[in-house]
Amino acid sequence: QVQLGESGGGLVQAGGSLRLSCAASTRTFSGYGVAWFRQAPEKERAFVATISRSGTTYYADSVKDRFTISRDNSKNTVYLQMSSLKPEDTAVYYCAATILVGLNTLSNRYSYWGQGTQVTVSS
Secondary structure, three states, X not given: OOOEEEEOOEEEEOOOOEEEEEEEOOOOHHHOEEEEEEXXXXXXXXXXXXXXXXXXXXXXXXXXXXXXXXXXXXXXXXXXXXXXXXXXXXXXXXXXXXXXXXXOOXXXXXXXXXXXXXXXXXX
């Protein structure tokens, strides 16, 4: 069983930056693909970015060139660096992990989820 914990959310002005962290309870985190999803009020959970076990990354079009996902396996942590934030980025951000290989963008491919962290971008 893998437990995930997100941190780093908060309130930021449009154009600002935040870095989210996703820390895992397992020392074998390098064996998992990890993704960030987000859910805005009254909207469905949406894919944001993913990083495979080998470090390959993939992004939703809405965040490409603004967000960067990375991982530090020595710390069992995955990061989401968010820059040039927009009010429409406001959401609860969740990290998720899967043992499946490749780049997975569907939420049902992920077995483990964190509790979420709120990101609010003011205009």
